Amino acid sequence: xxxxxxxxxxxxxxxxxxxxxxxxxxxxxxxxxxxxxxxxxxxxxxxxxxxxxxxxxxxxxxxxxxxxxxxxxxxxxxxxxxxxxxxxxxxxxxxxxxxxxxxxxxxxxxxxxxxxxxxxxxxxxxxxxxxxxxxxxxxxxxxxxxxxxxxxxxxxxxxxxxxxxxxxxxxxxxxxxxxxxxxxxxxxxxxxxxxxxxxxxxxxxxxxxxxxxxxxxxxxxxxxxxxxxxxxxxxxxxxxxxxxxxxxxxxxxxxxxxxxxxxxxxxxxxxxxxxxxxxxxxxxxxxxxxxxxxxxxxxxxxxxxxxxxxxxxxxxxxxxxxxxxxxxxxxxxxxxxxxxxxxxxxxxxxxxxxxxxxxxxxxxxxxxxxxxxxxxxxxxxxxxxxxxxxxxxxxxxxxxxxx
Amino acid sequence: xxxxxxxxxxxxxxxxxxxxxxxxxxxxxxxxxxxxxxxxxxxxxxxxxxxxxxxxxxxxxxxxxxxxxxxxxxxxxxxxxxxxxxxxxxxxxxxxxxxxxxxxxxxxxxxxxxxxxxxxxxxxxxxxxxxxxxxxxxxxxxxxxxxxxxxxxxxxxxxxxxxxxxxxxxxxxxxxxxxxxxxxxxxxxxxxxxxxxxxxxxxxxxxxxxxxxxxxxxxxxxxxxxxxxxxxxxxxxxxxxxxxxxxxxxxxxxxxxxxxxxxxxxxxxxxxxxxxxxxxxxxxxxxxxxxxxxxxxxxxxxxxxxxxxxxxxxxxxxxxxxxxxxxxxxxxxxxxxxxxxxxxxxxxxxxxxxxxxxxxxxxxxxxxxxxxxxxxxxxxxxxxxxxxxxxxxxxxxxxxxxxxxxxxxxxxxxxxxxxxx
Numbered sequence: 138x139x140x141x142x143x144x145x146x147x148x149x150x151x152x153x154x155x156x157x158x159x160x161x162x163x164x165x166x167x168x169x170x171x172x173x174x175x176x177x178x179x180x181x182x183x184x185x186x187x188x189x190x191x192x193x194x195x196x197x198x199x200x201x202x203x204x205x206x207x208x209x210x211x212x213x214x215x216x217x218x219x220x221x222x223x224x225x226x227x228x229x230x231x232x233x234x235x236x237x238x239x240x241x242x243x244x245x246x247x248x249x250x251x252x253x254x255x256x257x258x259x260x261x262x263x264x265x266x267x268x269x270x271x272x273x274x275x276x277x278x279x280x281x282x283x284x285x286x287x288x289x290x291x292x293x294x295x296x297x298x299x300x301x302x303x304x305x306x307x308x309x310x311x312x313x314x315x316x317x318x319x320x321x322x323x324x325x326x327x328x329x330x331x332x333x334x335x336x337x338x339x340x341x342x343x344x345x346x347x348x349x350x351x352x353x354x355x356x357x358x359x360x361x362x363x364x365x366x367x368x369x370x371x372x373x374x375x376x377x378x379x380x381x382x383x384x385x386x387x388x389x390x391x392x393x394x395x396x397x398x399x400x401x402x403x404x405x406x407x408x409x410x411x412x413x414x415x416x417x418x419x420x421x422x423x424x425x426x427x428x429x430x431x432x433x434x435x436x437x438x439x440x441x442x443x444x445x446x447x448x449x450x451x452x453x454x455x456x457x458x459x460x461x462x463x464x465x466x467x468x469x470x471x472x473x474x475x476x477x478x479x480x481x482x483x484x485x486x487x488x489x490x491x492x493x494x495x496x497x498x499x500x501x502x503x504x505x506x507x508x509x510x511x512x513x514x515x516x517x518x519x520x521x522x523x524x525x526x527x528x529x530x531x532x533x534x535x536x537x538x539x540x
Numbered sequence: 541x542x543x544x545x546x547x548x549x550x551x552x553x554x555x556x557x558x559x560x561x562x563x564x565x566x567x568x569x570x571x572x573x574x575x576x577x578x579x580x581x582x583x584x585x586x587x588x589x590x591x592x593x594x595x596x597x598x599x600x601x602x603x604x605x606x607x608x609x610x611x612x613x614x615x616x617x618x619x620x621x622x623x624x625x626x627x628x629x630x631x632x633x634x635x636x637x638x639x640x641x642x643x644x645x646x647x648x649x650x651x652x653x654x655x656x657x658x659x660x661x662x663x664x665x666x667x668x669x670x671x672x673x674x675x676x677x678x679x680x681x682x683x684x685x686x687x688x689x690x691x692x693x694x695x696x697x698x699x700x701x702x703x704x705x706x707x708x709x710x711x712x713x714x715x716x717x718x719x720x721x722x723x724x725x726x727x728x729x730x731x732x733x734x735x736x737x738x739x740x741x742x743x744x745x746x747x748x749x750x751x752x753x754x755x756x757x758x759x760x761x762x763x764x765x766x767x768x769x770x771x772x773x774x775x776x777x778x779x780x781x782x783x784x785x786x787x788x789x790x791x792x793x794x795x796x797x798x799x800x801x802x803x804x805x806x807x808x809x810x811x812x813x814x815x816x817x818x819x820x821x822x823x824x825x826x827x828x829x830x831x832x833x834x835x836x837x838x839x840x841x842x843x844x845x846x847x848x849x850x851x852x853x854x855x856x857x858x859x860x861x862x863x864x865x866x867x868x869x870x871x872x873x874x875x876x877x878x879x880x881x882x883x884x885x886x887x888x889x890x891x892x893x894x895x896x897x898x899x900x901x902x903x904x905x906x907x908x909x910x911x912x913x914x915x916x917x918x919x920x921x922x923x924x925x926x927x928x929x930x931x932x933x934x935x936x937x938x939x940x941x942x943x944x945x946x947x948x949x950x951x952x953x954x955x956x957x958x959x960x961x
Contacts, residue, residue: 350610457690
């Protein structure tokens with residue numbers, strides 16, 4: 138966890154969009170301070186399952202754990218009269234501020250970029266918001282689970298003619314998280330070279346649309362309206378998830394070229410149907426895809442999903458088990474990286490903390506520490522890192538500023 | 541736009557060689573958005589991914605792929621045959637002078653040509669080699685082939701999408717490549733930060749399967765904490781209530797669908813209250829809904845029965861509302877919720893106009909200009925934008941091999957003849 142050692146980050150942030158950015162940087166050794174308060178604890182702690190054993194508690198949130206390992210947690214009641222002054226002191230200690238309040242909130246608290254650069258002239262600040270800091274809809278707050286619909290993703294998911302389908306959770310938030318982390322890392326490099334800070338206005342909406350560039354162009358240029366089409370793909374057939382032996386067990390298979398089709402035929406033992414002229418070319422297979430899929434399904438049902446994946450991959454055909462949320466923890470490839478590190482948490486017990494999706498050969502990442510309990514590091518941070526005297530600290534606790 | 545404009549970008553001092561296929565396109569583009577000089581290296585004849593549609597004018601043509609345009613802008617383009625000895629020699633000359641190489645070959649391929657990380661790091665110890673593959677450089681799946689749907693399957697994403705009694709689904713437009721490219725960019729820049737502190741480069745081993753664990757986060761945590769497996773639930777949201785109640789997400793409206801969810805928390809309570817007021821203003825709110833004490837409403841403990849009872853009048857009301865009306869009202873009333881937009885409605889959203897999000901890019905060879913999604917964020921220092929359209933096949937061969945590497949026109953012609961470039 139050497140890569141980002143020495144970088145100091147403060148989060149005025151909650152849920153995923155802000156804190157997950159901090160998590161990616163903390164995984165590589167940045168010192169990240171997560172700020173919340175008794176008045177308003179992080180929403181993941183407060184009302185967002187899962188909680189360990191389904192028992193609600195501020196220190197029992199699995200999602201908070203996912204997004205906050207290796208961080209320091211302090212409390213600061215931003216609504217208290219002296220809070221702004223203390224917040225500025227914290228910012229002057231830091232290199233980077235991450236915030237994901239609704240636009241305008243930091244300004245109302247006197248903590249907008251302009252004010253903060255008075256105490257930290259080369260500050261890097263990321264504001265991650267739903268729709269951006271300006272524009273007619275800027276002040277509309279929202280959650281990623283719904284923004285994923287405004288940004289077109291759910292329109293593209295489902296069966297043709299049927300209802301759109303949900304992408305589980307706040308899908309688009311985690312797109313903005315990747316861009317947010319990239320933006321901070323680029324700004325840190327720029328600051329090193331020029332001495333200048335940066336204010337970064339990231340609209341989750343706009344980061345999401347990056348993923349859809351080709352179909353946005355397609356509409357503008359060709360007036361083609363992309364829509365949901367189940368598992369079909371314009372460039373490949375067969376292309377889908379096929380039922381296998383066992384309860385709700387599936388294997389994804391796709392064929393993108395003539396040689397892959399021949400490899401699939403061989404792997405199936407060259408059944409007579411596969412020689413039918415209806416399946417003799419990519420265009421023919423696309424035309425007769427329903428018939429092709431029913432032949433495929435008949436064959437795939439004879440295998441377990443894993444057996445089928447191994448068999449097809451060995452034959453040079455793309456295939457992958459539809460892993461469940463349980464399977465991913467035992468998937469041999471993810472286990473080999475390893476993708477999770479088990480750490481002990483005082484209230485959750487054993488928890489699998491997620492490692493980055495990339496491995497740095499020279500500077501291996503964490504997680505190395507479980508997520509912090511609510512306000513766990515108040516004394517350590519305020520006294521030792523920020524240098525408040527015992528008297529100052531006690532007074533701020535008493536006045537419910539540190540609260 | 542002239543290429544030297546990009547000195548206004550945050551990463552303008554850095555040079556990148558991009559040898560990826562579609563799995564890695566976005567990584568290089570992101571560095572390019574930030575001003576890095578990204579050179580796309582294609583095999584002679586062009587990258588096979590140029591066959592991916594949609595196409596300009598619906599004409600399949602390697603120079604008209606909108607997929608290519610969308611994810612390879614902000615790159616210059618050269619051709620180079622890595623399988624010829626002369627091609628590798630050229631590649632090594634380039635590799636010695638760049639800051640980043642991004643590649644997405646099957647693990648072991650570059651090593652088999654003696655240009656894997658060990659060889660490249662001897663040439664250029666500061667180099668950051670970002671290797672992007674479906675499953676990573678080592679491990680039981682490392683040689684597996686996968687396209688979008690297999691990555692979506694093995695990362696667990698598909699198990700969460702679709703109707704419970706039908707096949708699991710992917711998103712109809714490939715998503716895994718974009719997720720992988722953007723998370724790979726975090727890896728490349730994290731290694732870059734370390735390199736600038738210490739002078740030491742390294743290899744970044746990116747797994748698409750691992751990147752996609754974030755896409756449908758946080759469903760897996762239910763298993764880790766409570767041994768409960770979250771599964772696909774059609775158009776319903778699960779996991780918000782400890783009673784197991786599920787909430788409707790998609791509601792048919794006059795001209796399509798709306799995304800509205802009965803939420804808890806402060807924003808949820810405010811939304812529920814505002815919706816009831818809106819329904820009531822149309823005389824359609826039943827008494828029990830008007831009497832509901834939203835302050836006492838606890839989403840984590842709500843039962844299915846209670847949810848069903850609330851959803852019935854809400855569903856009736858939404859049937860008479862258009863997407864545009866809904867959007868207007870949620871903004872006005874500060875409610876959570878959005879219409880299910882298609883790309884058409886995304887272009888109509890005045891928010892993008894106000895933020896100058898769309899960026900018009902000229903394609904002189906097509907005698908056309910196109911509106912692209914612009915920079916991914918706005919920076920107070922240093923622009924983030926599209927600096928140049930995607931390259932044509934070998935468009936910058938002369939510029940890079942000739943002007944920047946000092947090769948004569950005759951030498952370049954000879955390399956072309958030998959099939960090296």
